Amino acid sequence: MGFLELTKICKLGVFLLTKAVVSDNDMGNLVEPERIVPWMEKRAVYPGFFDPITNGHVDIILRGLRLFDKIVVAVLKNPKKEALFSTKDRVAMIQEIFTHQPDIEVKAFDGLLVEFVRRHKAKIVIRGLRAVSDFEYELQMALMNRQLDPEIETLYMMPSVNYSFLNSGVVKEVFSLGGSVKGLVPEIVEKKLREKLKQGRLSVGK
Ligand code: PNS
16 A cells, blocks of 8 residues: 555544544533534624723734624623723723724623624633632623523633732722722723712712
8 A cells, every 4th residue: 555545544543533423422511512613703792881991801803803703892782780980981992092092992882792792703702710719700701691592602811920919999099099000901991980079979989
């Protein structure tokens, strides 16, 4: 048997083996692997309340751009949750931060996240995972979203260790008590926090 024939037989073997592995349906409702790759080359949704956006969120968005062509930042308008910044302000701050980044789109949303994801023709939700303490909430959310739409996957990314202690609530509390948040939030956010403080709208617990 010549070298060419041997190569052809090997290639056929690898092809059949791959098919067998992929069609072996022991993956529950997991979508077929070959369908995930094209999605990963497209867009992902990064949802959150962003009251306000921190450098931890920015870090995750920029990491996301290393994997996806486009990130849609989905800002929750949640009338039940008390916010320091209006939805309009939260969206505007994020838009300003990424003003020179056409591959980042910022949109407000209400209702189910999976519906927003479907409307934006995405299949991946990105979430940041800072510490073990985040895990339970994130697991519940990811599994509920999977229950609602098995075709949507949640992808967790770790932020830089510099931001692993950071969240919007801590930023507001520290700032309201006169602490510095330099380097922890984008400049526009610091400016807007200063304005809120001047207006007497920033107090602990908000
Ligand atoms: O910044 P947050 O508060 O951690 O973001 C939470 C968010 C906005 C991702 C989550 O509350 C959400 O997706 N809300 C939309 C309602 C929904 O789809 N709920 C079902 C999943 S639990």
